[in-house]
Amino acid sequence: GENVEQHPSTLSVQEGDSAVIKCTYSDSASNYFPWYKQELGKRPQLIIDIRSNVGEKKDQRIAVTLNKTAKHFSLHITETQPEDSAVYFCASSPRGGTSYGKLTFGQGTILTVHP
Amino acid sequence: DADVTQTPRNRITKTGKRIMLECSQTKGHDRMYWYRQDPGLGLRLIYYSFDVKDINKGEISDGYSVSRQAQAKFSLSLESAIPNQTALYFCATSGLNTGELFFGEGSRLTVL
8 A cells, every 4th residue: 555754753943944844655656645734732734735747836835846756745834933833744645536535644744933 | 614523522431442433524525534643653544435325444444433324424433442542533524526634623532
């Protein structure tokens, strides 16, 4: 089955700095890659996703890049703010369509943004 | 607002007891899932259902069973709980043509 590895497990940055979280996946058939943010004591929520026909996607201060050849994708957060502090999970779907919700998650990254 | 609701939110039980976690949703989605979250392991899929008559095992289904009572209700059962089933359990839903999962607030289960 699919295996998703996520690094680093913890990341500490100063407010205003950039943060990068990286994930690798094993199944070359995977073609959907979402990122979820989980604030302390809350439920995970989707913040951005990318499909395999796109190499990069941006939404304000966050962006995701995908390299299908190398089977890795990354989350980039620019101009970090204290409210960005949370656990971030990458995930992949083995195939699109009917398998969208059957996600394989990475282990999570605890991001701390210091004021 | 349409939402995903889980009960109970917290439960402490003893080894060997039967436990049921319930999930209901008002989002009108056909697809429902149960995930388990453990520190350092991310979220792992236990079972999923794409409609009332469809039940499928996920990555870690051993020791669990599910029931899809209606489009809006999906329950997870532990027939005989064991300590390594101590975890945070999330129910989730998704629409047909989108990959986005909508999670419930989670059910924290402790098995002593």
